[in-house]
Amino acid sequence: MSAWFARFARKHSIGAQELNDAVHRALSGLIDADLGGGVIKQRLPRPGEGRARGYRLIMLFSAGQRSVFVYGYTKSNLDNIGPHEQSQFRKMARHVLELTETQLDRLVANHQFEEVHQDDQQIPR
Numbered sequence: 001m002s003a004w005f006a007r008f009a010r011k012h013s014i015g016a017q018e019l020n021d022a023v024h025r026a027l028s029g030l031i032d033a034d035l036g037g038g039v040i041k042q043r044l045p046r047p048g049e050g051r052a053r054g055y056r057l058i059m060l061f062s063a064g065q066r067s068v069f070v071y072g073y074t075k076s077n078l079d080n081i082g083p084h085e086q087s088q089f090r091k092m093a094r095h096v097l098e099l100t101e102t103q104l105d106r107l108v109a110n111h112q113f114e115e116v117h118q119d120d121q122q123i124p125r
Contacts, residue, residue, distance in 0.1 A: 001069040005057075006114045008072040012055065016116045018044055022057055023067045031061075037090030038062055038097050041081075046074075056080075060093040068096055068113070 001009070001019070009019070022042040025031075033041040040061045045054040058071035058081070070092065071081075081089075099107070107113040 001114050001116060002071075003112050003114065005069045005072055009069070012072070012074075013047075014044065014055065014072075019057075019069060019116050022059070022069075026059065026061055026067065027063060035086050035089065038093035039086065039089045058089055060089070060096050062097045066097055070096075 022044055026040060031040045032043045035041060038060055040059050042057045042059060043054055044057055053075055056073050057069055060068040060070055108115055
């Protein structure tokens with residue numbers, strides 16, 4: 001996940017389990033919105049509410065290869081991302097989804113990205 005998204009997730013108490021669930025739904029073909037070019041939107045419920053009123057998570061997604069959370073927002077703060085933002089996310093996807101493991105490891109070491117593992121209970125601080 002991007003450093004920006006990690007801050008968003010911590011602020012809203014979104015844990016690794018919820019993020020892993022969103023990835024598993026996408027891998028199962030349950031994608032809430034395909035924005036094209038390797039960019040998808042997944043809905044995540046707020047505690048005690050349904051997904052319709054919850055969070056929107058923008059992911060760079062290549063099935064079976066890589067899933068990177070890059071942006072999140074609440075439905076109450078933003079109805080939807082616009083065409084310009086979608087275009088920027090597609091450009092980002094072309095770059096990020098083609099990174100080698102070495103390049104990705106370097107970004108993690110520089111704190112530009114954080115990894116979430118299946119067995120993580122929460123996002124590291």
